[in-house]
Amino acid sequence: MMDLYGGAGWMMIGMAGFWLLVIGVLAWAIVWVFPRQPRVGEDPRQILDRRFASGEIDEATYRASVDVLNVPHRR
Incomplete structure (x- = not known):
């Protein structure tokens, strides 16, 4: 039996996780560079x-x- 979207489901989850990580790092960098x-x-x-x-x-x-x-x- 084929899994979610023929195996592409894990790749989609990985891509979403990657972009969440990128956005989180960018948010942290902005707060660090421009302190309150x-x-x-x-x-x-x-x-x-x-x-x-x-x-x-x-x-x-x-x-x-x-x-x-x-x-x-x-x-």
Whole structure:
């Protein structure tokens, strides 16, 4: 007995899998090349607060960064 479409069924499934893989890799590459930008209008302290609140940075890093932000910079 012949299988699906005379054996071409597996080739069709393989092609579909290949294209899904290609699309997935392209989507990953786009996200990697163009990372998410900070929100417009956020100052550095707001960005730091948001990152700390979300758990992206720990308390030591947060406090060190706040200290750096509070030091007046010389030009």
